[in-house]
Amino acid sequence: MSDAASNGGAANGALAGRVVLVSGANGALGEAASRACAMAGATVVLLGRRVPRLQRLHDELAAIGPQPAIYPLDLLGATPDDYAQMAARIEDGMGRLDGILHAAAEFQGLTPLQNTDPLEFVNALHVNVGAPFLLTRACLPLLRRAPDAAVVFVLDDPHRVGRAYWGGYGVSKFALLGLLEVLADELEQSSVRVSALQPGQMQTGLRAKAFMSERPGTWPPASAYADACVHLLSAAGREHRGQVWSPPVAWPPIQIAADDGIAASSTATTPLPLPMAATSAPERAP
Ligand SMILES: NC(=O)c1ccc[n+]([C@@H]2O[C@H](COP(=O)([O-])OP(=O)(O)OC[C@H]3O[C@@H](n4cnc5c(N)ncnc54)[C@H](OP(=O)(O)O)[C@@H]3O)[C@@H](O)[C@H]2O)c1
Numbered sequence: 691m692s693d694a695a696s697n698g699g700a701a702n703g704a705l706a707g708r709v710v711l712v713s714g715a716n717g718a719l720g721e722a723a724s725r726a727c728a729m730a731g732a733t734v735v736l737l738g739r740r741v742p743r744l745q746r747l748h749d750e751l752a753a754i755g756p757q758p759a760i761y762p763l764d765l766l767g768a769t770p771d772d773y774a775q776m777a778a779r780i781e782d783g784m785g786r787l788d789g790i791l792h793a794a795a796e797f798q799g800l801t802p803l804q805n806t807d808p809l810e811f812v813n814a815l816h817v818n819v820g821a822p823f824l825l826t827r828a829c830l831p832l833l834r835r836a837p838d839a840a841v842v843f844v845l846d847d848p849h850r851v852g853r854a855y856w857g858g859y860g861v862s863k864f865a866l867l868g869l870l871e872v873l874a875d876e877l878e879q880s881s882v883r884v885s886a887l888q889p890g891q892m893q894t895g896l897r898a899k900a901f902m903s904e905r906p907g908t909w910p911p912a913s914a915y916a917d918a919c920v921h922l923l924s925a926a927g928r929e930h931r932g933q934v935w936s937p938p939v940a941w942p943p944i945q946i947a948a949d950d951g952i953a954a955s956s957t958a959t960t961p962l963p964l965p966m967a968a969t970s971a972p973e974r975a976p
Pocket of ligand 1: 714716792847
């Protein structure tokens with residue numbers, strides 16, 4: 691793949707026949723990536739904690755790709771048994787699992803460590819590192835049975851979050867890099883690839899918790915990185931095995947004068963057309 695985060699991978703069937711699980715499917719990146727995965731042909735298991743929003747996304751994806759499934763789960767309270775049950779239900783319902791995108795993240799805002807609620811710190815470490823470990827661990831037997839499986843973590847810029855006030859979130863992203871390196875080494879000879887996406891700053895709810903008064907449009911939307919998620923989950927993602935990938939995106943959009951004199955904008959990412967909401971009853975957890 692080129693260096694760009696988007697090369698239209700979502701449209702080319704790069705994930706046809708694959709089942710991928712996306713955690714944080716209700717979040718900005720998780721939702722955009724889930725949509726791109728469905729457009730690329732994947733059956734997407736949408737993991738999140740807000741059922742009505744999961745159902746809405748489910749209906750949207752059902753109209754553009756293979757029949758998805760939702761799996762409501764709060765990563766903060768989920769136990770190893772919950773993850774084992776989840777893996778068993780994916781196996782029963784889908785018969786396979788080819789990839790996991792860990793897009794969920796817990797962040798409560800910028801606070802000095804001295805003033806941080808100890809529980810908040812521990813919770814961030816649990817949701818951002820403990821949960822990806824437990825989820826991946828439970829799914830590994832299923833992933834190992836796939837001919838080409840991918841585990842994709844989502845990191846943050848260590849130069850930004852390894853600084854004052856980023857608290858448990860910042861610490862957890864360093865630990866997640868450690869998890870990537872240990873797991874990638876252990877699975878080096880297997881059919882399961884481990885890699886990480888390190889997006890640039892994105893205009894999302896998570897970022898707004900740190901920079902409340904930021905002007906909209908300052909940073910690209912999470913959808914700018916959706917095709918990069920597809921790429922890492924697809925067979926083409928082999929080139930990033932064991933690595934952290936920080937794809938550049940063109941932002942702000944380049945203004946191109948259209949023939950009729952009206953300025954048209956062009957970005958590295960083609961906005962994905964939103965389908966009409968499907969009217970069929972959404973499928974519940976697999
Ligand atoms: N935004 C940026 O500038 C930026 C930059 C670099 C990296 N990243 C990374 O990109 C990834 C996506 O972030 P985002 O910006 O898209 O943030 P976001 O919109 O806030 O999405 C985060 C998601 O995580 C979910 N989540 C949090 N705690 C959970 C729990 N206990 N159980 C289940 N789900 C939980 C949230 O669920 P709810 O919807 O229910 O709250 C939300 O859907 C994160 O890993 C983040 O670290 C973001």
